[in-house]
Amino acid sequence: MKEKILITGIAGLFGSNISRYFLKKNYNVVGIDNLFGGYKENIPENAIFYNEDLKNSKNIDNIIKKEKPDYILHFAAYAAEGLSHYIRNYNYQNNLISTVNIINAAINNNTNKVIFTSSMAVYGDANEPPFTENMKPLPVDPYGIAKYASELDFNNAQKHFGLNYSIIRPHNVIGKYQNIWDKYRNVIGIWIRQMLEKKPLTVYGDGLQKRAFSDILYYSYPIEKLLYEHSGEIFNLGSDNYLTILDALNIFRKCAKKYEFETNINFLEERNEVKNAYCDHTKAKTQLNFNDNTDLEKTILEMIDWSIKQPKRQTKIMDYEIEKNLYSYWKNNQLENK
Numbered sequence: 001m002k003e004k005i006l007i008t009g010i011a012g013l014f015g016s017n018i019s020r021y022f023l024k025k026n027y028n029v030v031g032i033d034n035l036f037g038g039y040k041e042n043i044p045e046n047a048i049f050y051n052e053d054l055k056n057s058k059n060i061d062n063i064i065k066k067e068k069p070d071y072i073l074h075f076a077a078y079a080a081e082g083l084s085h086y087i088r089n090y091n092y093q094n095n096l097i098s099t100v101n102i103i104n105a106a107i108n109n110n111t112n113k114v115i116f117t118s119s120m121a122v123y124g125d126a127n128e129p130p131f132t133e134n135m136k137p138l139p140v141d142p143y144g145i146a147k148y149a150s151e152l153d154f155n156n157a158q159k160h161f162g163l164n165y166s167i168i169r170p171h172n173v174i175g176k177y178q179n180i181w182d183k184y185r186n187v188i189g190i191w192i193r194q195m196l197e198k199k200p201l202t203v204y205g206d207g208l209q210k211r212a213f214s215d216i217l218y219y220s221y222p223i224e225k226l227l228y229e230h231s232g233e234i235f236n237l238g239s240d241n242y243l244t245i246l247d248a249l250n251i252f253r254k255c256a257k258k259y260e261f262e263t264n265i266n267f268l269e270e271r272n273e274v275k276n277a278y279c280d281h282t283k284a285k286t287q288l289n290f291n292d293n294t295d296l297e298k299t300i301l302e303m304i305d306w307s308i309k310q311p312k313r314q315t316k317i318m319d320y321e322i323e324k325n326l327y328s329y330w331k332n333n334q335l336e337n338k
């Protein structure tokens with residue numbers, strides 16, 4: 001048996017895919033998840049699983065004390081960027097304070113290294129895409145602020161306590177095990193749910209926003225490399241192939257048709273979001289041999305194929321802390337599960 005890796009958010013997209021990679025490579029895998037955004041069925045059988053919330057610092061410290069992982073992959077977060085304005089307290093507790101709890105536990109238990117999934121959201125709109133790691137972050141929403149504050153705290157913990165860490169900044173990652181029942185996030189997942197429920201596919205604004213989608217498949221290898229290299233470094237990870245949301249929608253509708261789903265489009269009120277957001281990946285390509293070969297059509301087909309085999313689940317609904325300026329399409333929550 002190789003070394004032990006503890007994965008937070010093991011029931012989510014990153015956690016369930018990347019835990020399988022490490023189990024296949026004979027690592028010992030322990031997972032923590034509160035099953036808020038992921039499902040128990042996503043967790044591989046041969047991983048040890050703790051159903052725990054990272055906000056409970058004492059319990060997290062105890063798990064890490066007991067399991068003594070060599071490495072921690074800290075993936076857990078609620079990644080609903082647009083919604084984060086309306087769930088500010090929850091966002092900072094869940095995404096920033098939980099990260100601080102992991103940092104504390106890693107320091108207290110002498111963990112060899114922590115890998116943290118930050119986000120492209122840290123760049124905000126002060127920079128022109130493609131974003132490079134040396135650009136000054138200026139996030140435009142609480143989700144991005146929590147990620148950037150977490151990055152700064154990792155840096156501080158390295159300086160003060162010698163904590164060994166690396167950071168990745170992914171963007172628009174998709175694949176099997178993605179939560180398609182969350183109406184606030186991940187455009188491809190939202191379209192799959194709408195397709196299955198025979199509802200129109202929704203587009204925010206004119207659909208000319210540019211994004212680059214990448215398959216989770218390509219993330220395991222660079223993350224494994226980071227266990228042993230590049231302490232204190234930050235890497236963008238994702239696809240170079242940006243396209244408009246409308247172009248992605250055309251590819252999606254073609255895929256839906258292959259599964260005999262007829263789809264319509266519903267254009268919704270524009271969101272307050274960064275119009276064009278994608279990254280440069282030269283650093284990861286040259287230093288981590290990162291090689292993204294995402295074929296968007298193929299990944300969407302795989303996701304649809306997986307999704308149609310899943311049980312029908314309730315759509316996630318959040319309690320808003322602020323309703324001022326809430327988009328019209330998020331106001332009518334009670335209609336969602338009808």
Ligand SMILES: NC(=O)c1ccc[n+]([C@@H]2O[C@H](COP(=O)([O-])OP(=O)(O)OC[C@H]3O[C@@H](n4cnc5c(N)ncnc54)[C@H](O)[C@@H]3O)[C@@H](O)[C@H]2O)c1
Pocket residue numbers: 008009010011012013014015032033034035036037038039052053054055074075076077078079094098117118119120169170171172173174178179
């Ligand atoms: N998917 C993307 O496109 C993307 C892009 C940029 C950054 N990220 C970051 O990558 C990480 C993984 O994202 P993902 O797509 O796998 O998300 P996900 O929602 O699929 O998985 C996150 C998992 O974390 C768990 N979780 C959340 N809060 C928790 C808490 N307080 N305690 C315990 N478990 C908790 C959820 O239940 C879920 O299973 C996140 O930190 C996210 O912010 C993702």
